[in-house]
Amino acid sequence: MADYKLTYFDMDGGRAEPIRMAFHSAGIAFEDHRISFQDFMEMRDGFRFRCVPILEIDGAAVTQSNAMCQYVGKMAGLYPDDDLQALYCDEAMGAVEDLMHAMVTTFGLEGDELKAAREKLVDGWLSVFLKGLNELLERGGDYFADNRLTIADLKMFPLTRWLMSGDLDHVPTDLVGRLAPRLAEHASLVASDPLVVAYYESRK
């Protein structure tokens, strides 16, 4: 078995979370290397694209979280075999990436600047992406692809949970429920999946 080391921020969310859950589900041991923001600033020049997550496989670094999701998702049986279903899975993961990029533009802002940026985000790209992701669920049923839990659901769920948590200033906690009711239901479904429950039990 290869030696896996996944480097990311010390948070139960973000781009590394679906990869951690997939490793856990596959029963594949990996080093869950969690770093502080200060660590990141010191290390970032050594990262190929100056960002995380980084997956090292036998010491060789790989970047791009969706590629990692596909790779580990396949090993965990969480990625569709069927090409069309794989396309649906990838579409959802790509949309989540784009939404994350839109959200990041508001990070680091404070006070009135943050409020204005978040309100613009809520009325603009956040609404667009929530409605679009809701549509993907209307197409796919309860899940994004393959009529079952895949790595795309594991990528979406931590973000939905965050958007509904109240931890993001000026993002109303009922926004997801109002604009994307299927997505809110999806978050509950994924949260109660035995795979996800077992992963968070293992984190206690």
Ligand SMILES: N[C@@H](CCC(=O)N[C@@H](CS)C(=O)NCC(=O)O)C(=O)O
């Ligand atoms: N396309 C990359 C994007 C990675 C990315 O933007 N990572 C963020 C953390 S979630 C990051 O490292 N941000 C710090 C920075 O850009 O300085 C991927 O999917 O892995």
